[in-house]
Amino acid sequence: MNHLYGRAFVDGAIRDDILIRFEEGVLVDVDQTLRVPADAERIGGLLVPGFIDVHVHGGDGADFMDAHDDATARILAFHARHGTTALAATTLSASRGDLQNAVESIARMPASPDGAEIVAIHLEGPYISGDRAGAQDQHSIRPADIHELAALIAEAPRMRWIATVAPEVEGVRALIDHFRERVLFAIGHTNADHALAAAALEWGASHFTHLYNAMTGLHHRDPGVVGAALTSVHATAELIADGVHVHPAALRVAVTAMPHRIALVTDAMRACGLSEGTYKLYDYEVTVADGTARLSDGTLAGSVLTTGDAVKNMVELAGLPIETVIPLATEVPARIAAVSDRKGKIEMRYDADLVQLTERFEVERVWVRGTPLQA
Numbered sequence: 154m155n156h157l158y159g160r161a162f163v164d165g166a167i168r169d170d171i172l173i174r175f176e177e178g179v180l181v182d183v184d185q186t187l188r189v190p191a192d193a194e195r196i197g198g199l200l201v202p203g204f205i206d207v208h209v210h211g212g213d214g215a216d217f218m219d220a221h222d223d224a225t226a227r228i229l230a231f232h233a234r235h236g237t238t239a240l241a242a243t244t245l246s247a248s249r250g251d252l253q254n255a256v257e258s259i260a261r262m263p264a265s266p267d268g269a270e271i272v273a274i275h276l277e278g279p280y281i282s283g284d285r286a287g288a289q290d291q292h293s294i295r296p297a298d299i300h301e302l303a304a305l306i307a308e309a310p311r312m313r314w315i316a317t318v319a320p321e322v323e324g325v326r327a328l329i330d331h332f333r334e335r336v337l338f339a340i341g342h343t344n345a346d347h348a349l350a351a352a353a354l355e356w357g358a359s360h361f362t363h364l365y366n367a368m369t370g371l372h373h374r375d376p377g378v379v380g381a382a383l384t385s386v387h388a389t390a391e392l393i394a395d396g397v398h399v400h401p402a403a404l405r406v407a408v409t410a411m412p413h414r415i416a417l418v419t420d421a422m423r424a425c426g427l428s429e430g431t432y433k434l435y436d437y438e439v440t441v442a443d444g445t446a447r448l449s450d451g452t453l454a455g456s457v458l459t460t461g462d463a464v465k466n467m468v469e470l471a472g473l474p475i476e477t478v479i480p481l482a483t484e485v486p487a488r489i490a491a492v493s494d495r496k497g498k499i500e501m502r503y504d505a506d507l508v509q510l511t512e513r514f515e516v517e518r519v520w521v522r523g524t525p526l527q528a
């Protein structure tokens with residue numbers, strides 16, 4: 154069935170009586186009408202654009218760092234079933250060889266009909282602060298290296314590239330200067346103060362990696378990296394809305410201060426979708442219990458969140474209207490991943506990436522470029 158009829162989030166609002174038709178993975182008709190063709194399927198709940206996650210490491214037992222096609226396919230299929238129809242494959246701080254292998258593997262991955270589309274590669278490290286490493290491998294953190302980044306980009310020259318860097322790390326300013334037209338630089342895993350974070354925006358950084366986490370916080374006399382993000386004019390920022398990484402009130406603060414510039418991310422790791430237990434995160438062991446993933450010292454190590462759950466949490470925990478929340482999982486990340494001309498909206502000529510949400514904002518069905526999946 155490529156003819157759907159029901160409530161949908163179209164043109165920034167929830168509208169009834171929307172008829173959606175798609176052909177060969179593309180939306181060819183989006184209309185508000187009372188004339189329902191006989192072959193249209195009536196959809197309950199709410200149809201929204203497919204979710205886009207610009208920061209995700211893995212799921213269903215696999216990690217992009219595994220550098221293996223089967224692992225990558227598992228991640229893409231798993232997150233698609235939970236509503237994420239496009240994502241930025243995200244790497245961790247790792248040795249030169251491991252990072253190169255991971256990027257090669259992501260770059261050669263063919264598009265799969267029932268998996269999320271890889272629309273960007275997000276390098277989270279290795280040019281970050283050892284003081285704010287979180288669960289990143291301390292031994293792999295190093296000064297910025299223009300030649301290394303150039304070699305990585307050469308593996309996927311047409312891909313959107315995002316790089317999380319700490320402005321205080323040696324060579325990062327020169328790196329941003331060199332690649333600012335080619336790479337979206339994100340400030341994260343950083344001990345920078347407010348002035349340095351604001352300076353990094355001047356150098357050309359324009360995104361903040363998991364706002365609040367692994368960065369200096371906002372104190373009223375020392376506003377930190379968080380203060381630089383909240384007072385920025387054009388920058389975007391990620392939020393991990395699992396209810397643990399960030400307090401619901403702080404989620405609201407970010408969305409209020411940065412309207413249309415917050416992207417919900419999962420930062421999901423290997424154990425996402427699996428049962429509680431102990432898992433590997435590059436060189437570390439991570440224990441998953443009570444909906445969190447932590448190192449043995451208690452440090453949060455990514456999440457076991459899906460984007461669908463993040464959307465639900467933004468409504469039910471943070472108390473934001475669903476109309477405000479949907480763009481944070483669709484339009485904003487589409488802009489960050491540079492695919493806003495074909496993803497992130499239910500609109501003519503856009504990809505037929507759709508999610509059907511229940512009345513309780515749970516993911517019920519998913520279409521990836523027109524192919525229906527079982528949630």
Ligand SMILES: [Zn+2]
Nearest residue numbers: 208277420455
């Ligand atoms: Zn991460």
